[in-house]
Amino acid sequence: MGARMVGIGSALAVTAAMLSAGIDTVAIAHAEPATQSQNDAAEPGTGRSARVESDGDTTGVTQEAYDAYYALKEQKKFRFLVFKIVGARLDQVALETASSSTDYDDFIEAIQAGGDGACRYGVYDFQYERDGKQHRKIFLIGWAPEDAKTKQLSPYAKGVDSVQKSLAGTTFYAAREQSELSYNALLEKARETP
Template structure:
């Protein structure tokens, strides 16, 4: 991890799956993790899965990056969608892990073109459905 701030590799599958989420809507969410100095896909959520399924899929005591495709209806009754990038760093995760995820986040986020809203969460309450909804509109 000597070069964690700048040398974190991003597995091509991350970009491929993100493009599929964005263009084809094949997934509701993607959870990424850092493994052997590179960001890899950890879990994929089917289009039928809900926000509750997504939050349940995040580990309780490990950091992750995630993208979530949030569908909503505007006040004008228009169907819209926003792609959220969530940096999940629970308080109970290891300090070193939080540092690695924090230092690699911006570089990884740049690889995913099309993110509209970013959230940082250390606790499930910081990314509740109401917060997501409020940030989308």
């Protein structure tokens, strides 16, 4: 399996570890700031950021993040994505990792790669069986570990509504403990929601 890497820092360390495990990964550690006004919806490949207003706060999803989501949702190119909030005002949601790995443990490792107390958003293309039929549900997972400080947690809590609007078609799921991030917890949530 091949990989394409762009970026520096911790994203390289995470990517190197995933590559050594044979995972096809794209890691991006830098995001361009949004240039569009609020309430503009971006189309893939237009060079615009998707920005959605929520309760007076605005959190922008970078173009790379939006394009990766589109590739996951419509083209099924990826199985999961991990996003982090960046920017001087903590108002940009940037793609950190995109992977086509079908191993759920790889997703857990990627969403927790920021270290102790690091919050992240993850998008997981969850495929499961119910009533003898295959189903697909795309989850937007808000990972906010119990040891996250208020300063780390606050931007993620404020931005979740606007991020979910930008990434239309997702079902939000909040996880604070390791057990809530488990495959079985997600399967239970998938089966209980339409």
